[in-house]
Amino acid sequence: MRTTCPSCGHTYDDAARSTICPHGRFMSAADLAQKDAGLALIGKAICFAHEPNGPTRRVQAVGWNGMVTLVDMAGEFAPHLFVPAPFNARTEG
Numbered sequence: 001m002r003t004t005c006p007s008c009g010h011t012y013d014d015a016a017r018s019t020i021c022p023h024g025r026f027m028s029a030a031d032l033a034q035k036d037a038g039l040a041l042i043g044k045a046i047c048f049a050h051e052p053n054g055p056t057r058r059v060q061a062v063g064w065n066g067m068v069t070l071v072d073m074a075g076e077f078a079p080h081l082f083v084p085a086p087f088n089a090r091t092e093g
Contacts, residue, residue: 027065034066037079041068045085056085 003014016032017025027035038059045056058071067076 031065038062038066038068041079041082046082047085049081049083052083
């Protein structure tokens with residue numbers, strides 16, 4: 001949410017910055033973009049980009065840095081590795 005600090009008058013997004021003056025960033029812009037990309041995958045049927053007709057997966061969790069974990073699969077994955085699953089894809093996770 002866009003917030004204006006009553007102390008310094010600086011307007012900032014409190015989802016990306018500290019609410020305590022001087023409003024330092026929590027993480028880099030690239031990490032914030034990766035987190036947004038990871039959160040955007042929640043609830044969607046996805047496939048690995050290199051297997052667009054492969055099994056459909058579901059996101060189990062999104063980490064602080066935007067890396068995602070998948071249902072029934074070990075490890076963390078960058079969100080850019082996924083594409084939307086085709087309508088008729090088989091479900092694995």
